[in-house]
Every structure is written in structure tokens, then in C-alpha cells.
Amino acid sequence: MSRILMNRVLNKSLICRIDQHQFNQLVRNYYGKKFIGSREVVGYGTNGSYNYIDRVEMPFPAIRFREDTPEIKVLREKEKGDWRNLTIEEKKTLYRASFWRTLAEVEAPTGEWKFTISVVLLVISISFWIEIFFKVFIAPPLPESFSLENRKRQLRLMLDYKIDPVQGISSKWDYERDCWKSQVKDNK
Numbered sequence: 001m002s003r004i005l006m007n008r009v010l011n012k013s014l015i016c017r018i019d020q021h022q023f024n025q026l027v028r029n030y031y032g033k034k035f036i037g038s039r040e041v042v043g044y045g046t047n048g049s050y051n052y053i054d055r056v057e058m059p060f061p062a063i064r065f066r067e068d069t070p071e072i073k074v075l076r077e078k079e080k081g082d083w084r085n086l087t088i089e090e091k092k093t094l095y096r097a098s099f100w101r102t103l104a105e106v107e108a109p110t111g112e113w114k115f116t117i118s119v120v121l122l123v124i125s126i127s128f129w130i131e132i133f134f135k136v137f138i139a140p141p142l143p144e145s146f147s148l149e150n151r152k153r154q155l156r157l158m159l160d161y162k163i164d165p166v167q168g169i170s171s172k173w174d175y176e177r178d179c180w181k182s183q184v185k186d187n188k
Contacts, residue, residue: 039063042098054099054106064098072097 036050045051045062052061068076075094078086086094095102144150155169162170174181 036063038067039065040068052100054101056103056106059103061099065100066097068097 039052041050041063043060043062046053046058048062050062052063052065054061066072072093075086075090075097078090079094083091145154158169159173165171172181173179
């Protein structure tokens, strides 16, 4: 069915030589109308599709929010006249028939950040508990070379063997006084 209609539209567009905008309107009318029910089309919408979305960047959706009821149809006829004859409640009813939320309601904070922060803190706390579990129950004990006495012994061996004497650790050791060169400067 839709392929036949599209072929007719294409053939018609080639024969009548309608422009691209008119062709897009025909396709748009065919593909969008069956999904919106009896809601009134009032604008172009997002990329020319029939949809309703509250966005600050695009404040005018393509279709009205609600379908017209008999009460709203009466108000629509009444709004064609002088707006001073409408009460505040009637104006609000007309607005809510066209839009779900006001721009102030759209821009209002939702409190979503609280949930996000709670999830982040939960993940961090779980990762800390997993780290503690691994250190206590799974990870092997540290080797002896990590103890303070063994590290001092390794440092002394590096100094005795004069490892990297030009710019390294041995260059900062005073072998005559058996102390660091910075300590010799501080004592003077």
C-alpha cells in the first residue's frame, strides 16, 4: 500500500515537476498523520516530523499536546474572538491543551543530580570495600624487600657501589664525612 502510494507520489512529482519541499510535505503527510490521532498540526516540529516534545531550544512543537475535546473546541472558537472575554481558567485550559509544561517548568531543576551523586558515591564506597577485601584475603603478603630495614640496606649498597655517580644518588653523598651533601651545607 505505502509503496504504491510512494510510486504515485514519485511519478506525480516527475510528471508535474513539483519542487522538493512539496514532495517532502506529501511524504510527511502520509507517514506522520496516522500516529498522531486527531491532534491538530500547528508547526514544523523536529526535522519535519509529527511529534510532541517540550524543549527550550524548540518551544513550538509540531502538534498539540492533547486531542480536541468538545470543551476545548468551544474554547478554540471563543479564542478566535477577543481574548479579554476569556477567563484566566479558560486561557490556562487552552494552554494546557496545547502544551504539557510551561517554559519555566521545562527549565526547572529536576533533582536528577542527587541520584547521580548517590550512585557515584555508592560505586566509590563499593570499590573501597573491594580493595580492602583483596588486600586482606586475596593479595599475598609484601616481600621482605619492602620493609624499612631492607630499604635502608639497599640504599647503603647503592652508595657503597657508587651507582650513578654523575647525577644520581651517589652524586649527592659525601663519602669523606659519610653523610648527605645537603646536611654538610646545613651544618656550615
